[in-house]
Amino acid sequence: MSAISAPAPASRRRKRIVREPQRLLPRWLQVVVITLLMLMLLPVVYMLIISVSPDLDAASAKLWPSQFMWSNYLKVFTTVDLGRGLMNSFIASFSAALIATIFGLGAAYVLTRFRFRGRAPLLSSLVGLQAVPATMIILPLFVVFSSVGSALGVQIIGSRPALIVTYLTFAIPFSTWLLVTNMRQIPTTYEEAAMIDGVTRFGALRRIIFPLMVPGMVVAMVFALLVGWNDVLFASVLTNPDTQTAAIQLQVFANSTDGGVLPLYGQLMAASLISAAPVVVLYMIFQRQLVGGLTAGGDKG
Numbered sequence: 001m002s003a004i005s006a007p008a009p010a011s012r013r014r015k016r017i018v019r020e021p022q023r024l025l026p027r028w029l030q031v032v033v034i035t036l037l038m039l040m041l042l043p044v045v046y047m048l049i050i051s052v053s054p055d056l057d058a059a060s061a062k063l064w065p066s067q068f069m070w071s072n073y074l075k076v077f078t079t080v081d082l083g084r085g086l087m088n089s090f091i092a093s094f095s096a097a098l099i100a101t102i103f104g105l106g107a108a109y110v111l112t113r114f115r116f117r118g119r120a121p122l123l124s125s126l127v128g129l130q131a132v133p134a135t136m137i138i139l140p141l142f143v144v145f146s147s148v149g150s151a152l153g154v155q156i157i158g159s160r161p162a163l164i165v166t167y168l169t170f171a172i173p174f175s176t177w178l179l180v181t182n183m184r185q186i187p188t189t190y191e192e193a194a195m196i197d198g199v200t201r202f203g204a205l206r207r208i209i210f211p212l213m214v215p216g217m218v219v220a221m222v223f224a225l226l227v228g229w230n231d232v233l234f235a236s237v238l239t240n241p242d243t244q245t246a247a248i249q250l251q252v253f254a255n256s257t258d259g260g261v262l263p264l265y266g267q268l269m270a271a272s273l274i275s276a277a278p279v280v281v282l283y284m285i286f287q288r289q290l291v292g293g294l295t296a297g298g299d300k301g
Contacts, residue, residue, distance in 0.1 A: 051269035058265035072266040073274065079264065082271055084242075085249035090278070092160050092245065093228030096167035100224040101217050104175030109205060111176070112183045113191075123180065129173040134233050141166055142237060158240035166234045171224035178223070182216030183209070218286050229279060246275045 050058045051072055053065035077083055111119060142157065149156035156162050190212075191204040199207065228245075235245045244252070250271055 047269045047273060050265055051273055053266055055263065055265050058269075059263070069266055072270040076267040076271045076274070079267055080249055080253040080271065082246065082249055082274065085244055085246035086275065086278075088160065088239075088243050089229055089245040089247065089275075092163040092167065093225045095160075096164045096171050096228050097221045097224035099164070100168055100171035100175040101179075101221045103172050104179045104220055105210075105213065105217060107172075107176040108179035108183045109209065111180055113188065123177075126173040126177045126180075130170070130177075134170075137169065138234060138237060141169075141234075145238070157238055158243060160243055162238045163228065163235060163243070163245075166238060167224075167228040167231070171227050174227075175220040175224050178220045179213065179216050182213060186212050222282060222286060225282070226279065250275060 049063070049065065052068045052070055053062070054067065054069055057065050111123060145156040145162050186209060190208050191201070194204040194208055195201065230247065231245070232247045232251060235248050236251070239245065239248060250268075253271060254268060
């Protein structure tokens with residue numbers, strides 16, 4: 001009789017399947033996705049070509065300029081007050097993003113570390129606020145700012161603080177919800193161990209939670225900054241010529257050149273690319289933190 005061989009270990013019976021990310025999609029589907037991505041970049045490439053083209057070439061829809069007009073990037077700053085617009089956009093957007101991230105961190109800590117009545121409805125309301133159309137609150141905000149300004153004798157409409165407060169109405173709920181999903185992944189044992197050693201709760205938040213929340217805070221800050229940077233609706237109502245943002249400067253520039261004999265297509269495209277460049281650079285700088293912060297909330301470990 002032949003001896004019965006012992007069963008193979010479980011580790012040998014189970015064939016571990018390791019799949020590389022690029023192997024998850026079939027070859028033909030990879031080609032389709034790459035082709036679609038390249039087609040999505042064509043408008044940006046064409047904008048770049050028009051920005052260095054003479055206006056006559058752009059008006060005649062030439063795909064390649066007869067000569068390169070790099071001076072469009074310099075002339076646009078004298079044609080339109082784009083420098084002031086960029087500065088106003090940066091001040092309003094960055095201030096709102098910074099305040100929203102700080103308040104969001106504190107709110108997320110309270111919502112994830114303490115139990116109190118109304119906690120669940122408050123979390124749900126943070127999502128519900130994101131569904132409110134901006135056009136529905138622009139008139140109430142205008143009336144509130146006008147009434148408060150009249151009562152205090154201060155001109156609020158047309159100032160940067162009015163824009164910052166307006167952007168915070170959208171940035172704080174989004175930042176709070178995003179940071180809540182990230183903070184839930186941090187075990188409370190870290191803070192408990194620190195408080196046993198004599199650290200206060202605020203000290204545990206500053207020394208332990210804050211460093212671990214940096215990727216999520218970067219994501220919250222970048223997306224909160226985009227709320228103000230890309231805004232046209234509120235900035236068109238709540239600003240004056242001295243506080244107009246870059247988006248409004250582009251809108252005014254486009255409307256002013258539309259009725260001319262030959263619109264300044266080159267300068268208009270150059271101004272658009274200059275206005276979009278800070279956001280692109282921001283994404284490139286914080287790319288790793290953005291990916292880490294967006295995926296942290298889905299980690300079930």
